[in-house]
Amino acid sequence: MISRLEVQQTNKMIQENNLDVRTITMGISLIDCIDSDIKKLNDKVYDKITKNAESLVSTGNDIERELGIPIVNKRISVTPISLIAASCQNSSYVSIAKTLDKAAKEVGVNFIGGYSALIQKGSTKSDINLVRSIPEALSETQRVCSSVNVGSSKNGINMNAVKKMGEIIKEMAFMTKSEQSIACAKFVVFCNAVGDNPFMAGAFHGIEERETVINVGVSGPGVVKRALKSVRGADFETLCETIKKTAFKITRVGQLVAQEASKRLGVPFGIIDLSLAPTPAVGDSIAEIFNEMGLEQAGAPGTTAALAILNDNVKKGGVMASSYVGGLSGAFIPVSEDHGMIEAVKMGALTLEKLEAMTCVCSVGLDMLAIPGSVSAETISGIIADEMAIGMINNKTTAVRIIPVIGKEVGDTVEFGGLLGYAPIMPVNKFSCDAFIKRGGRIPAPIHSFKN
Amino acid sequence: MKGIITVIGKDKVGIIAKVCTYLADEKINILDISQTIVNGYFNMMMIVDISGTSDKFENITSGLESLASEIGVDIRLQNEDIFNCMHRI
Numbered sequence: 001m002i003s004r005l006e007v008q009q010t011n012k013m014i015q016e017n018n019l020d021v022r023t024i025t026m027g028i029s030l031i032d033c034i035d036s037d038i039k040k041l042n043d044k045v046y047d048k049i050t051k052n053a054e055s056l057v058s059t060g061n062d063i064e065r066e067l068g069i070p071i072v073n074k075r076i077s078v079t080p081i082s083l084i085a086a087s088c089q090n091s092s093y094v095s096i097a098k099t100l101d102k103a104a105k106e107v108g109v110n111f112i113g114g115y116s117a118l119i120q121k122g123s124t125k126s127d128i129n130l131v132r133s134i135p136e137a138l139s140e141t142q143r144v145c146s147s148v149n150v151g152s153s154k155n156g157i158n159m160n161a162v163k164k165m166g167e168i169i170k171e172m173a174f175m176t177k178s179e180q181s182i183a184c185a186k187f188v189v190f191c192n193a194v195g196d197n198p199f200m201a202g203a204f205h206g207i208e209e210r211e212t213v214i215n216v217g218v219s220g221p222g223v224v225k226r227a228l229k230s231v232r233g234a235d236f237e238t239l240c241e242t243i244k245k246t247a248f249k250i251t252r253v254g255q256l257v258a259q260e261a262s263k264r265l266g267v268p269f270g271i272i273d274l275s276l277a278p279t280p281a282v283g284d285s286i287a288e289i290f291n292e293m294g295l296e297q298a299g300a301p302g303t304t305a306a307l308a309i310l311n312d313n314v315k316k317g318g319v320m321a322s323s324y325v326g327g328l329s330g331a332f333i334p335v336s337e338d339h340g341m342i343e344a345v346k347m348g349a350l351t352l353e354k355l356e357a358m359t360c361v362c363s364v365g366l367d368m369l370a371i372p373g374s375v376s377a378e379t380i381s382g383i384i385a386d387e388m389a390i391g392m393i394n395n396k397t398t399a400v401r402i403i404p405v406i407g408k409e410v411g412d413t414v415e416f417g418g419l420l421g422y423a424p425i426m427p428v429n430k431f432s433c434d435a436f437i438k439r440g441g442r443i444p445a446p447i448h449s450f451k452n
Numbered sequence: 453m454k455g456i457i458t459v460i461g462k463d464k465v466g467i468i469a470k471v472c473t474y475l476a477d478e479k480i481n482i483l484d485i486s487q488t489i490v491n492g493y494f495n496m497m498m499i500v501d502i503s504g505t506s507d508k509f510e511n512i513t514s515g516l517e518s519l520a521s522e523i524g525v526d527i528r529l530q531n532e533d534i535f536n537c538m539h540r541i
Contacts, residue, residue, distance in 0.1 A: 002535045002539065062510070066509055066531045067530055255537065
């Protein structure tokens with residue numbers, strides 16, 4: 001029988017340490033909505049999403065009430081739209097983005113992901129149409145998220161696409177300059193993107209997935225920090241064991257929520273994403289875990305090692321707690337969404353270069369960085385190329401979500417609001433990479449991809 | 453379905469009586485009670501069987517919430533599963 005101490009421990013995690021389930025994301029295949037008439041396609045997409053996700057939000061709320069744990073977001077991911085719209089004669093897919101936005105509003109989810117293209121090796125006509133339309137699509141919708149996969153360990157890096165990414169990021173920054181270039185916060189560039197990631201902005205429903213699926217993203221940096229506080233000064237064995245045990249408990253809750261949601265919605269359970277996702281709230285920060293591990297600030301020497309320990313042990317503890325683990329699984333290090341990271345940047349402890357090193361061992365990559373609006377498209381492409389190379393060579397998912405805030409310079413701060421938080425503008429290396437980016441073409445697959 | 457009720461707050465006369473009366477009215481059977489008082493703070497955990505009630509879960513929780521504000525303590529009802537999943541393999 002459950003003891004009072006165990007009940008207290010669980011409720012303390014929820015009430016005092018911000019334990020929550022970050023997202024229940026329903027993946028929906030849109031393959032059967034394909035139509036050469038874009039109007040018919042839009043109608044089918046709207047109907048399919050609103051029918052399948054009709055009770056997603058209310059079911060999430062019911063589970064939240066019954067278990068007494070917050071389920072912060074309910075979201076939807078769909079098949080990459082570049083595939084769904086390929087048979088349309090239209091050169092712009094913005095109307096599909098608007099349909100997705102309308103469907104998201106109708107069912108009450110805060111984000112819908114999948115306005116995406118997978119062009120790590122090359123682009124079809126449809127991929128080109130979609131990529132071109134991303135700035136307009138994200139400027140004219142609120143809830144649509146977009147992602148483009150431009151590299152993989154199996155295929156190398158599509159440098160034409162990397163060049164284009166820098167350009168469209170600048171374009172969407174300009175188009176939403178009156179809203180702190182917010183469109184860029186809804187756009188991710190990936191290397192080794194996964195089709196079962198429940199987290200935004202990079203979620204899409206992979207073509208390998210079934211009709212509909214429920215994926216759940218857990219969270220809980222505050223709980224890990226609290227657990228580490230109780231072993232302050234202990235050696236690394238104790239440190240690692242404590243993270244593992246905590247991650248196990250957090251993940252078990254995610255597994256329970258996923259199974260309940262799957263049962264009640266009649267939608268198969270896909271995966272649990274074992275991620276520690278911070279929020280701007282105090283006590284819900286990855287940087288605070290570093291402080292607890294013994295680093296004065298995130299970015300101090302030792303930070304990459306600390307993040308490696310955290311990431312690895314979250315996985316080790318979480319894997320046994322869930323029947324299926326997938327998605328990105330690890331520790332996210334977004335800047336604007338983590339108050340400890342924001343502080344570290346403000347103090348000069350954390351730089352873009354150190355963040356890049358940290359992405360070698362975190363779950364994804366450079367996330368929610370605000371940079372001066374004057375940084376060139378080529379330099380942004382250079383930053384993306386570096387991040388993609390880390391992913392390609394290390395067989396891991398890496399991503400870039402970067403916001404060149406038009407009209408802001410180093411020393412300014414930008415407020416995105418809500419879970420997206422706020423961020424100081426970070427300085428960027430001023431030396432040029434223009435000639436490198438302008439070469440064009442494709443970086444061949446790395447030697448370790450030839451495993452057959 | 454089994455639920456866990458936790459009641460935490462400054463000790464006063466009649467907390468258990470009021471909570472138990474509410475549960476009896478809702479036809480919720482109490483399976484186990486454990487309770488302590490530390491430095492004047494009342495701390496109780498109950499394991500209850502809520503399969504006998506015809507009321508919706510959300511109605512019971514909101515009923516307990518209004519009872520909580522009436523007494524001046526914190527009362528929570530949660531499905532037992534969240535504790536089992538976290539503390540038992």
